[in-house]
Amino acid sequence: MPESLTIDRRYRGPLDSANGGYAAGLLGSRVGSAAEVTLRLPPPLERPLEVRRDGERLLLLDGERLVAEAAHGDHGLAAPDPPQPDEAAAASVGVGAFGPPQFAECFVCGIRQDGSGLGIHPGPVPGRDGLVATVWVARDVSAPVVWAAIDCPGAYAVGEVGRGEPVLGRMTARVERLPDEGEPCVVVGWPLGDEGRKLHAGTALYGRDSELLALARQVWILPRAG
Incomplete structure (x- = not known):
């Protein structure tokens, strides 16, 4: 049924x-x-x-x-070495929810006054060649929330400034472990090249002691010109 x-x-x-x-x-x-x-x-x-x-x-x-x-799918990625939490926190200072107005209330990267979103706004990590990162204290933990947490960081990684305009077309992810409620985490994203309107990115979530919790490969789609 x-x-x-x-x-x-x-x-x-x-x-x-x-x-x-x-x-x-x-x-x-x-x-x-x-x-x-x-x-x-x-x-x-x-x-x-x-x-x-x-x-x-x-x-x-x-x-x-x-x-x-x-x-079933295999992302075929090797996870990068994560930045330390203080590095990730510093990278995201002042980043905010850059992006078109339609994403202003996004569950992941929007800004919500009621606190119902994740508030994940990664920024460039100095010396890490395209890597963006931020910190996230896990809450309301579920598998779909973890997939969400490693969604928008890919858009930040491929956007020229902040989140940009692409929308998610495909996501191939593996969740090794759900974070504990309240567990401090580091979220990262990095670019993997482009093909016309298709932008490729990797994202990852790390928990305590830099443990890899989830890893994903993504395809982002830019809107058609005009």
């Missing part, structure tokens, strides 16, 4: 659709600890979506429209 899920408005990315990493995590975590999720449409908020199995894939459907699909 098909499963149904509804994405609460708290988890918005753009003002009118879900944060891509959170939506990808909802589907990918149903596949297992390692999954590749491709987003086909902006994930709708506050209405039931169907999760349907199709062979080795899981599909997320809005009626007959395919929103996302997930399968």
Whole structure:
């Protein structure tokens, strides 16, 4: 029997659709600890979506429209050495939620006065060749929240200034361990090249003693010119 899920408005990315990493995590975590999720449409908020199995894939459907699909996947990345927490905190000083107005309330990188977002705003780490980083104290921990935490840092890594305008197209992630509630973490992102409108990035989450908790490869899509 098909499963149904509804994405609460708290988890918005753009003002009118879900944060891509959170939506990808909802589907990918149903596949297992390692999954590749491709987003086909902006994930709708506050209405039931169907999760349907199709062979080795899981599909997320809005009626007959395919929103996302997930399968087992390997990111094929080696994690970089993380900066120390004080370095990561210093890198993010003054960064804020740079980006177009539609991302102003993003669950991950927006600014919310009620504290309902993650407030992750990574900045460049001196001497680390494109690496951006910040700190995050884990809370409301779940697999989709961890996927979200390692979502927007990729946009910061590929954007010219701050978050920029790309939207998440694909995320291949492996979660080694969920952080404990209240665990101090370091989040990083780094660029992996580009192909036209497609920008590639890696992201990672580290916990206590620089333990690797999660690692992802991403494809970001720039809007069409004009």
